[in-house]
Amino acid sequence: MTTTTDVNTGRTFAMSLNELFETVRDENGIPYTGKKIALKANRLGYTLSDAYISQLRTGKAKTPSFRTVEAISRAFEISVTYFLSDPDEDLKRVEQQREYVQMAAETGAHLAAFRHEELSESTIDVVIELLKVVKKQQADRAKDQA
Incomplete structure (x- = not known):
């Protein structure tokens, strides 16, 4: 540099x-x-x-x-x-991946399946949204059991 x-x-x-x-x-x-x-x-x-x-x-x-x-x-x-x-493009991807990691951690999803393939931005967005649904379902289930 x-x-x-x-x-x-x-x-x-x-x-x-x-x-x-x-x-x-x-x-x-x-x-x-x-x-x-x-x-x-x-x-x-x-x-x-x-x-x-x-x-x-x-x-x-x-x-x-x-x-x-x-x-x-x-x-x-x-x-x-x-x-x-x-850096805006890479930062957006980093923030997106951070949200994905957070959602995966909160829902117990396993990240290893995604490490070997480069995921497109739209695919990561879909995965994040799916993990949000899983998180909500888990919360709802926990409420029903309480």
């Missing part, structure tokens, strides 16, 4: 990275930490430390290499274009 601010959005790398930490959740709906992202990136074959992620988040480190951007992107399971262009 040669610049610290995206010319299209005025966002710094630190701002974009912090937004991911605020928005993205793991498969259990828990926010990621720098340590979790570093460990995940390292398991994927990259070399990344929690300390460097912290420097990137605070803006102390301003020009990460493409390999670092790639490592962070893969750990968050997003496209590297999130950092290189207008």
Whole structure:
């Protein structure tokens, strides 16, 4: 990366990275930490430390290499274009996936079946709506049994 601010959005790398930490959740709906992202990136074959992620988040480190951007992107399971262009599209997908994870956790649905295929945005929306119906049915059933 040669610049610290995206010319299209005025966002710094630190701002974009912090937004991911605020928005993205793991498969259990828990926010990621720098340590979790570093460990995940390292398991994927990259070399990344929690300390460097912290420097990137605070803006102390301003020009990460493409390999670092790639490592962070893969750990968050997003496209590297999130950092290189207008992030609205990826953020919408991240928020959609977060809602899906939340609904899956609340209804006890299993996520493993969906991990190996890239789901379209409309398919994820349908799954979220179905999980909402399941959640409501569970709540209704619990009320009837009480």
